[in-house]
Amino acid sequence: MRLLNKVALVTGAAQGIGKAIAEIFVKEGATVIFSDINDDKGQRACNDINIKRQQWGESKPAQYMHLDVSNESDWQQAEQAIKQKYQGLDILVNNAGITGFLETTGAHDPEHLDMASWRKVHQVNLDGVALGCKAAIALMKNRSTDKNSNSSIINISSRSGMVGIPLAAAYASSKAGVRNHSKSVALYCAQNGYDIRCNSIHPAAIYTPMWDTMLGEGDAREEAIKVISKDIPLGYMGDVMDVAYATLYLASDESKYVTGIELTIDGGILAGSTATPAQSD
Template identity: 45%
Template sequence: MNRVADKVVIVTGAALGLGRASAMMLAREGAKVVLTDIRDAEGEAAALSIREVGGEALYLHHDVSSEPQWQQVMAETLGRFGRLDVLVNNAGVADGCPPEEETLEHWRRLMSVNLEGVFLGTKHAIRTMKARTPPGGAIINLSSIAGMIGIPDLGAYCTSKGGVRLYTKSVALYCAKAGLNIRVNSIHPGYIWTPMVENYLAQHGDVEEGRGAADALHPLGHIGEPDDIAYGVVYLASDESKFMTGAGLVIDGGYTIQ
């Protein structure tokens, strides 16, 4: 308990899936959590569930592709808690499409959330964290195994997550060289049983058959659970990872070692 005691953390895409699990675990470990999403009912419910067990949580409506909304989230976080210690850039979307059928509109929409959202969050988190005395903090970017390897029909998604992976390394080096005491790392999940994965499988056939096939892709014999990723988020948010920056934490059941 209390691995991130009193740290102020923003988690984007926190209404469901990996974001919700991360927000819940961070709160259990003592963090004050700002949950953001565009799914207001689910986001409010998640924040309420934290407060009901004695935690501190605030939900904010937030489209991560909007820079003014990022500025508002930072302002409201500072107004409520006085500082920002950790940003978890989790919000993302995933849609499959053969490359010859991909549209520019769909490509740009996916990039605006998955890649530009990370860029905007990182930009404004650094501005906020470097203004502290002394400066410091941690930024955790959710990439994917799809940011490390190719997956058929997921060209746009792979590109966005590969961009997150390399952007993380570039920003980590910048922050270290600038003496900002801001660590920047990425997490690369394998298939995790979340609403996003379930919806993707539903678009491509029978969900249970799809889950069985996804299980078989992982050497450990099954896909992951949201808490498997949340444990990684808590570690990178905590001082336990104080000597890690620019790293890619792979949590994938062995998927990428094959």
């Protein structure tokens, strides 16, 4: 029960990394607000967790909230609803994001990029995080007077925010913005004496539904996973729980002295792919 009595909001919680984070938060005792734009899938994920939580003893019921992170009025409504029902917020995970490949029509390389597509990716991935941090600060700044317990904002960036991605320039740019904004939020809260920490997490090669269209099906999928895994020093793709456990640490009071960091979860990719062990025959 590492998050007992804490109230958490997780964006993009209908599937993948967001769903895994929301589930482990519920399991660890938090009151969790699932949010997404896919209401059917989001409510179903929330209902599934509420069925499971009955096996976990003291965990609190989760609830679902519609939230388009790129829409400022949605954030304002969420802020008011959380303030009215819970009197504040202890944890925000800004997880919602898009690659732009499925959600927009334009090219994403630097030479041919389509500005409408560029803006859409940034509206969700970067503006959504900035608006989330703004709302969270208002809900968190008067939340705790205990130096051993403080509020936590966790922004899910990407390994793509630390390196260039030639055919996904908008995605890489937006995630780099998340990386830097997290540090600005961390310093701002510290300078103002708010008991709020802010950190970013940078996953890479984590198997989520976002990969489905790129991996194909059947034998082609297995072969694609093998090809990707060859460039990962640990030799395999990660799963959503690898990110969820890291998020749990940054959400808990165990990390009360940790702010402004970037935590990479990539199987060693950024440490240098040349360190990949030789494959035996």
